[in-house]
Amino acid sequence: QVQLQESGPGVVKPSETLSLTCGVSGDPISSDDYWGWIRQSPGKGLEWIASIFHRGITYYNPSLKNRVTISLDTAKNQFSLKLRSVTATDTALYYCARHSVYWFFDLWGHGTLVTVSS
Amino acid sequence: QSVLTQPPSASGTPGQRVTISCSGSSSNIGSNTVNWYQQLPGTAPKLLIFFNNQRPSGIPDRFSGSKSGTSASLAISGLQSEDEADYYCAAWDDSLDVYVFGLGTKITVL
Numbered sequence: 001q002v003q004l005q006e007s008g009p010g011v012v013k014p015s016e017t018l019s020l021t022c023g024v025s026g027d028p029i030s031s032d033d034y035w036g037w038i039r040q041s042p043g044k045g046l047e048w049i050a051s052i053f054h055r056g057i058t059y060y061n062p063s064l065k066n067r068v069t070i071s072l073d074t075a076k077n078q079f080s081l082k083l084r085s086v087t088a089t090d091t092a093l094y095y096c097a098r099h100s101v102y103w104f105f106d107l108w109g110h111g112t113l114v115t116v117s118s
Numbered sequence: 119q120s121v122l123t124q125p126p127s128a129s130g131t132p133g134q135r136v137t138i139s140c141s142g143s144s145s146n147i148g149s150n151t152v153n154w155y156q157q158l159p160g161t162a163p164k165l166l167i168f169f170n171n172q173r174p175s176g177i178p179d180r181f182s183g184s185k186s187g188t189s190a191s192l193a194i195s196g197l198q199s200e201d202e203a204d205y206y207c208a209a210w211d212d213s214l215d216v217y218v219f220g221l222g223t224k225i226t227v228l
Contacts, residue, residue, distance in 0.1 A: 045120065046155075046163065046206055046219040061216050095162055103210045103217055104153040104168035111162050 002026035004096050004109035011115050012090075018083040018114055022096030029077045030054040034099045037070065037081045040111070041092035051099065052079060086116045121146060122207055122220035129226040130197045138223045140190045140207030146218060150210045152190040154183055157204045157222070166205070167192060199227045 008020040022035070029035065036051035036059075050070040051059040060068055069082045083090060094114055098107040123141040130136040140152065154167035165174050167183035170190065182193045190209075194201055207220040 045221045046208075048217040048219070051217075062214065063216075102151065102169070104151075104165055105155070105163070106165045106168070106174060108162040108164070 002098070002107055004098065004107060006094060006096050006109045006112040008094065008112050008114060010113065011117055012086050013118050014087055014116055015085055018081075018086050018090065018116075020081045020094055020096070020112065020114070021078050022080070022109060023076075023078045024098075025077070027098070028074075029072055029079060030074050032101075034101065035072070035079045036097050036099055036105065038095045038097055038105070038108075039092040040095065041089075044092075047092075049083075049094075050081065088116050090114070091116045120221050121211060121214065121218050122209065124205075124207060124220040124223045126221070127224045127226065129228055130194075131228045132197055132199065134197045135193060135195045136197055136225060137194075138192045138205055138207075138225070140192070140220050142188050142190070142209065144188055145213035146188075146209045146211040147185065147190055148188040149212055152183065152185050153208045154181075154190075154192045155206045155208065155219075157206065158200075159203070163206065194225070197225075197227055201225055202227050 003025045005023045012018045037049040052070045067084045072079045093111045095111045096109045097105040099105040151169045155163040156166045157163040170185040171183040204222045206222045
């Protein structure tokens with residue numbers, strides 16, 4: 001059974017970098033699947049952030065592209081998200097998820113709450 | 119706001135049929151497939167419908183999706199109490215170059 005598990009700091013100070021990791025079990029991250037991050041905040045609903053394919057192909061939400069980096073670690077079978085220069089508007093529940101080339105997200109992690117606060 | 123427009127809420131009694139609309143444009147629903155996600159309270163979203171009308175394994179056939187032009191719909195027939203959740207439509211938008219979600223529709227079972 002494939003499972004995704006997010007991990008991260010919980011609280012990040014304004015202007016700092018938010019770093020999250022998604023551990024994948026039961027599915028090699030080098031498969032033909034795509035891996036992505038989505039966040040959910042009360043004010044903006046669900047927002048896709050970024051996705052990556054193991055052949056080094058990345059996709060970014062244009063509204064966040066300047067601050068975001070997504071990467072893969074095939075040795076650890078996990079992928080990561082870095083969001084720089086965070087502000088209070090980046091406070092959200094962050095989900096990692098798997099999707100196909102056809103852009104439907106068929107497997108989600110439980111989510112991890114990140115609060116931006118000093 | 120979102121480029122995909124959904125009603126904020128809908129309701130029905132057990133056994134009824136409820137329909138949720140999702141209105142978009144030629145750059146999203148009009149040119150790409152629509153997916154629907156169900157989010158039960160306190161849980162992560164779950165894929166409910168993909169490719170406009172396909173159900174993943176394990177999703178009851180009470181849930182059905184359709185698409186016409188720049189709009190899509192999700193229908194829940196034989197509404198059950200466990201269907202109380204938020205439902206989101208989503209699609210890729212070619213103009214914005216982004217995967218977009220609607221703001222969600224909260225289904226209440228009366």
